Amino acid sequence: AILCKLRRSLSILKHVRSFVSTPTLTTLYNAIILPHIVYACTVWDMASDRELQKLQRIQNRAGKLILRAPYLTPSAEVHSRLGWKNVKALHKHYKAILVHKALNNQLPSYMRRMFTYCREQATRSTRLSSSDLLVVP
Numbered sequence: 001a002i003l004c005k006l007r008r009s010l011s012i013l014k015h016v017r018s019f020v021s022t023p024t025l026t027t028l029y030n031a032i033i034l035p036h037i038v039y040a041c042t043v044w045d046m047a048s049d050r051e052l053q054k055l056q057r058i059q060n061r062a063g064k065l066i067l068r069a070p071y072l073t074p075s076a077e078v079h080s081r082l083g084w085k086n087v088k089a090l091h092k093h094y095k096a097i098l099v100h101k102a103l104n105n106q107l108p109s110y111m112r113r114m115f116t117y118c119r120e121q122a123t124r125s126t127r128l129s130s131s132d133l134l135v136v137p
Contacts, residue, residue, distance in 0.1 A: 002036055006058045009033045013065045025066040026082070033062055037087060041094035044087075056087045 009032045017025055037044075037055055044052065056075075063078035064071065079086060085093065101107045102115045117133065 003054055003058070006033060006036055006055075009036075010058060010061055010065065013062060017065055017068065022066060022068075029062050029066060033058070038090055038094055041091045041098075044091055052087055052091075059084070059087055 012032065013025060013028060016028070020028075037059060044055070060075040060078065063069075063075070063082055063084060064073055067073075067078060067081060069078055075086075078084075098107075102112070105112070107115075
């Protein structure tokens with residue numbers, strides 16, 4: 001369902017690219033494609049490499065449309081020119097943000113319950129039990 005929505009969004013970029021500038025196309029990408037790629041990154045992180053590769057292809061195609069680059073332009077060059085991270089790097093980045101927020105008590109209460117701290121599982125007092133580290137499941 002998400003991939004279909006992203007493909008439709010790509011067709012919008014393709015149809016308007018001859019009428020608007022590159023910065024406008026970048027803004028459209030940031031508004032209609034990027035949110036679907038980064039939304040629920042932790043869920044996408046559990047996806048198979050094949051599914052992530054589909055997302056990566058969509059991101060690569062969007063970059064080539066924005067830059068009006070030929071189809072055979074290397075994706076790394078497109079990402080470099082646009083200053084983009086690839087899909088896996090984006091997911092790693094947003095997962096790191098989530099863990100940072102968990103460690104610093106910046107998550108809403110419903111999300112805070114998803115994390116377990118070492119101090120909550122300790123049965124005796126140790127240096128680890130008094131730390132603010134998260135338990136790896």
